[in-house]
Amino acid sequence: MIVEAALIGVAAGAVSGMLGVGGGILFVPALVLVLNLSQVEGEATSLLAILPVAAVGTWSQRRYGNVRLAEGFLMGTLAAAGTIGGVALVNVLPAHVVKVAFAVLLLFTAFQMVRRALAPDVPPARDGAGS
């Protein structure tokens, strides 16, 4: 279990770093399918797993002058009501609705990746763990 969890982290982190997609999009299905959490538990736990990645990402991007720290922290703080509302909502929705909605998000992200793969020139993603 410990080894599996750590491998999920490294693999999801590596994809994040390469493609600039967020860790959560991989953390959630991995926590559900590999570690057998329920969908909502997977989503809850993914939020915690994102935290250290985003913190290190902020720190490293800041050295390149890519972070407007005051605006970023303010935006995150002003997001509190929405975040709490979103969590409350996911806790009252039927489990299968949450799963299907997440599957749609996965397909949307897959579509974006295909578009990027087919684009004439692929710009390197520089962020790592963006969303």
Place this chain on the structure above:
Amino acid sequence: MPRVSRNRRLELLGIGTAAGVFSGLFGVGGGTVMVPLLILWLGYDERTATGTSLAAIVVISAIGATTQAFYGNLHVDDGLLVGIPAIGGVLLGTWLQQRVSMRVISGLFALLLTALAVDLVVTS
């Protein structure tokens, strides 16, 4: 830290609220929502939008995880076991990015996501 004007606060409130709902619903950071809005609405360049969204994600994920803990859904051990090694993964990925074809990786990743989407729905 520079002062943030009232108008800009309202804009950040709008973007943050949308990202927060998205984050709470899906267990992701919300960068998918914030990055394009910061670029299209507030005129950020792509790097700054991504970097600034990371700072917001630190706060959003902390609030979201705490709220989920009150619902009894948070597995702290699993979250840390996944999240801390992921830092090493990101460094590895950033290094690999300069050395492999992003076109191929993007295509493979799209396949993986599609398979995961099917798996999630089928196993439910």
